[in-house]
Amino acid sequence: MAAESSEASSGLRDFAEKSLEQARGAVGTLLEAGRKTADTIQATAKTADSPEGQAVARGFGFAQENITSIFDFAQRLVRAPDLKEAARLQADFVREQAAAMEKQVAELKELGSTKT
Numbered sequence: 001m002a003a004e005s006s007e008a009s010s011g012l013r014d015f016a017e018k019s020l021e022q023a024r025g026a027v028g029t030l031l032e033a034g035r036k037t038a039d040t041i042q043a044t045a046k047t048a049d050s051p052e053g054q055a056v057a058r059g060f061g062f063a064q065e066n067i068t069s070i071f072d073f074a075q076r077l078v079r080a081p082d083l084k085e086a087a088r089l090q091a092d093f094v095r096e097q098a099a100a101m102e103k104q105v106a107e108l109k110e111l112g113s114t115k116t
Contacts, residue, residue: 013078016078017078017079023071027067027071031063031064035064051111054111055111058108059108066100069100077090
């Protein structure tokens, strides 16, 4: 009985990991398409060097960093051996993301304050 449960758990974990990798790839493709579209618009409007253009570029960078963090967290969560470890991972993730968001907001404010 325990062996069957372990096999099912392992199979489910493998399925979850493969699903996460597929989702990561799909979101990465979507982000890259969005970045290319923004780059094209900025080049056409000649705004890439403006504070607004820099903010857009950093915004896409932040989005990519945040999504990567989410997928990395999800992958660690899928591999957690028990609920205690899953809860610890969740607490760490929330703390790390709050710090990252604070830094990102500060950087975007800084870009906004460089307007001339």
